[in-house]
Amino acid sequence: MQDALSDFPLRDEEGDVRPEFLHAVADALEDGDISRARELTLDLHEADLADLLEILRQDDRARLIEALGEDFKAAALPELDEAVRDQVLEEMPPERVAEVLQELESDEAVYLLEDLDREDREDILSKLPYFERIALQRSLEYPEDSAGRMMQTDLIAVPPFWSVGQTIDYMREAGDLPERFYEIFVVDPAYHLIGCVALNKILRSKRPTEMEAIVDEEMHPIPVSVDQEEVARQFERYNLNSAPVVDEDGRLVGVITADDIVEVVQEEASEDILAMGGVGGESVVDTVWETTRLRFAWLVANLITAIAASIVISFFEATIEQMVALAVLMPIVASMGGNAGTQTMTVAVRALATQDLGPANAMRVILRECAVGLLNGLLFAVIMAAIAYFWFGSDGLGLVIGVAMVVNLFAAALAGILIPLGLDALDLDPAIASGVFVTTVTDVVGFFAFLGLAALWLA
Template structure:
């Protein structure tokens, strides 16, 4: 019989795990609150418990949501459990801010565990002095490899290549190669092919991993070599490398220097990042915001946007001066003022559509001298067809709304002319800027809008003045 005064020990249960994301795939508020609480309490065990086994992309999202003070604190709490690959998921400003707040030895230790391409990506945005201080903490072999990559131009394959790869001699057997891969400790974590080099490390070809594993052990590697692999020069621009990967559906490609020596490897995950960055830049430039990031400071954002807003102001003043030429006509017929924005707005939208397609086609090299005339002709026909359709629609609306048949003919004619002008401006302006070595993504928008506004206002008000005989 148990003693009634005895108190049974309370059963302890572990707290249920907190979901990382909510139903909308956003980071859950409860998870972020729990992590911030652990950071403020300097609870390293709790911070590690919350972030263990997270993918670097999720860890990057978490860092984006934390404040500038909380980010380095979290990294210090996690210690060697923090995956520095997560920094590659951040925008440049946030990444640099974190690196500047961390001790150089901490950054150096984290960089040592990364693939060379990720390490270069993290270090390249730092000031030279800060970069040198971190590199000085690394062993000489790793320091030399990273320095060599950092010495290549910023938008080159050499800057983004991975220096971890497998290179073997042509006289090796399949068995020797397989034994080497089993025993070596410094191999890449994942690979799809081996490279064959001569004694001076010049590239002779490649051997696909699946073919190697299907071949008997006594066969020579020389018998398996693909002597015409797709090769990237270390100085090639990343955009050109990305187009090669797209064209030939590549997973990886060897990178060689000017002497043909194997120096690195480009992989499809690097190319996906290149394509994403290029698309991101094009979208931002079409909006006239350059390389702006959400983490940029107020003054930098205002300064970067000001020039294009100033250009737009100039084009708007030019358009208003055209309207001013017909101020008497506008005073005598209020309907002109009501309908005038319709013509300019439709022209602007049509011009933006054509311009967007043209800028993207120029960026992907789908539009060039060989097919420019054909594309211009196509856009001209599209402008005519849409001009006729919308001329009928807006002309009918004008007659119905104001009961003046002549006004319908005037706006219909102006609409057709402006949509044709928009189609031509949308294709010719990007082509001209590209020919002049200017970036069409940045400059096209303001010029196309100017064309459609000027043509729209002048054609509509000019036709009205002639048709109604305003004195």
């Protein structure tokens, strides 16, 4: 497919884009060598073209799209990161975007439209033919991230009394079939879903067989308004390759295939990872200003936590003046608590996301976490008591840090499991806010337990 380029590939053997390729394209674009830029990029797969566009500089992106002109592959657009996609769509006149939308499958067209401003979107929609416009508008009416937004509306549905032969003839003659499909749906006259017939079953059946006789009624139909995270869970749980989407009345409205689910799972996992790291909604193509702004908010939340911990320390200024070794050791207690709390919280947040943690086993997991917190608390109490004793030659100090360690690791376990469970029960995303709350608990408890015990001992 890419014979001309086989000795100058886009990717290295690890699948990363090669810097040499990027620079060759960027140099051609900056030198105005349109034909060289076209030669390098014309035969790229749409996914590869998208990856290349993402790492090009902003002005080079516009130049490349202009250079490709009508040869720009529409299918590359849905593969682009949101920030880059918006920029690229803005570079294209609405007529061209409308053309591009018609080349795409319906779920991809919706995906492109949903992030645009209302005005831009209406402008583009108005340039589409009637039926395409209506279909897209209907999909856009479903809630964001719902099955209705993800589904493909091109599908094949036949009545139960059709024979296999009739169905095959219909497919041979019909012109507007979906590009890829894996099953045929069987519906009643009101389009209520009866079941589906996998293509391999049709191929293996004799022509006179009625569809009714080979229909598989054991399906996992997905309600159209369900969130994509739940759709992904259904696919994962039942190892689905595709699933029909039905409206409130059980009427067939679309189909979702596993390749879309791969994207959703990756996206949801990224969201959780970034949220837990305090960088929600960020991507490597964002600008410096945008990134600074997004991270600033999270750092402010963390600053408030840190100041709360400092206020606790300030209660014990006199104690620290009495024994400055306390200032040396106190970060250890807080840091161990923070890490133990993060461990518990990470397991809890992930298990909530994958539904391995739910009401049926919450109590058992809470008890287990408390036991683990207590055990590790005792182990590190002994270790830290020994270290403090040998470092500062004080058995009292060893005892104080040991007890503080047990208290803080137990508090870390409790906070690490109860905070995510509580946020989840309140229908808040535990991945986003758990971290700040858990660290607040472990910092405050850690400093208070250590310095408070020290104050009692020194008093």
